[in-house]
Each structure stands twice: as C-alpha cells, then as structure tokens.
Amino acid sequence: MRTSRSRRLALALCASGIAVFAASPALAGADRIRTEGPVVSYSPAIPQGATARVQAVYNAAGDTVVTLHVRGLLPNTQYGAHAHQNACGLTGAAAGPHFQHVPDPVQPSTNPLYANPGNEIWLDFTTDEDGNASAQTVQRWQFSPDRRAHSVIIHAEHTNPGPQGAGTAGARLGCLTVAF
Numbered sequence: 001m002r003t004s005r006s007r008r009l010a011l012a013l014c015a016s017g018i019a020v021f022a023a024s025p026a027l028a029g030a031d032r033i034r035t036e037g038p039v040v041s042y043s044p045a046i047p048q049g050a051t052a053r054v055q056a057v058y059n060a061a062g063d064t065v066v067t068l069h070v071r072g073l074l075p076n077t078q079y080g081a082h083a084h085q086n087a088c089g090l091t092g093a094a095a096g097p098h099f100q101h102v103p104d105p106v107q108p109s110t111n112p113l114y115a116n117p118g119n120e121i122w123l124d125f126t127t128d129e130d131g132n133a134s135a136q137t138v139q140r141w142q143f144s145p146d147r148r149a150h151s152v153i154i155h156a157e158h159t160n161p162g163p164q165g166a167g168t169a170g171a172r173l174g175c176l177t178v179a180f
C-alpha cells in the first residue's frame with residue numbers, strides 16, 4: 001500500500017515535471033502557451049495601460065486554438081488583429097508580415113488564396129463600453145518548430161477579406177510579443 005502510494009506520488013511529480021516543461025516558451029506537441037502584458041502602443045488608439053492576453057492551445061485533433069483578450073482600449077471600437085512573423089519592435093513595421101501557414105511566394109501578401117483566416121491567424125474584435133474584448137480562431141494546423149509567429153498586432157480596422165487587398169486592416173496601432 002505504502003509502495004503504491006509513493007509510486008503514485010512519483011508519477012504525480014513526474015506529471016508535474018512534464019507540465020512545467022510544457023510551459024516552455026513555445027508550443028510543441030500537445031501543449032499550450034499563455035502570454036499577458038502591456039500592449040506596445042504606436043497610436044493614441046492604444047491608450048496607456050492597455051493590456052492583452054494571448055493563449056494558444058494544441059489539441060489532440062491537431063488544431064491550434066488561439067484566443068485574444070484585450071483590456072483598456074477605446075470603447076465601442078472596431079480593431080483588426082493578426083499573428084505576425086516577428087516580435088514587437090519600436091515601430092509597427094518591426095513585426096513584419098502576417099504569419100502564414102502556407103507562405104505566399106509574393107510578399108506582402110494580399111492574395112486571398114494565402115491571405116485568409118484559414119491560412120493566417122485573424123483575431124478581429126470590437127470593444128465593449130469599457131474598451132474590453134475577446135476573439136478566438138481555430139486553425140486546422142500547427143506551427144512547425146522553425147517557422148512560427150512571434151507577435152499579435154492590433155490594427156485600425158477589421159480585416160479586409162478580399163478579393164482586393166485581402167488581409168489588410170489599416171494602420172498598426174499596437175503589438176504584443178507572443179512566443180507561439
């Protein structure tokens with residue numbers, strides 16, 4: 001009985017060790033990441049103190065579920081949001097192009113065959129009267145170890161679905177670096 005209990009304890013410790021490992025800075029295997037922090041602001045439309053939280057989960061079906069929560073933005077306002085290739089920098093441009101699961105050979109990509117919400121991570125939202133909002137998208141793919149998104153950019157407009165200018169969403173207003 002005692003042996004069995006200590007064995008269970010060892011298994012529990014082992015499991016918690018795996019859980020700690022799974023909280024590593026990037027998604028891998030059946031895993032999840034969660035990043036929360038102040039939104040880097042490039043515009044008065046991202047007020048001082050605005051925060052965002054991004055969670056990404058790999059499920060057993062091979063999907064990637066990405067959720068965005070924002071707080072402290074302008075009230076009752078439409079924003080666009082996407083996962084971008086690079087981490088946030090001093091300007092909105094530093095985050096680079098949208099992350100694309102299948103990369104468009106023509107960049108910047110506005111071809112709806114590539115610039116679409118199945119091949120990119122779009123997280124558009126409209127804030128409530130307190131400036132808060134959330135958005136979620138489910139992708140039928142997962143990141144590859146060497147090619148993954150590194151930020152979420154918040155834009156001035158909801159994303160244009162195309163066919164002309166697909167994926168565009170106006171100025172880059174703010175950014176959160178996310179280790180997808």
Ligand SMILES: [Cu+2]
Nearest residue numbers: 081082153155
């Ligand atoms: Cu974008």
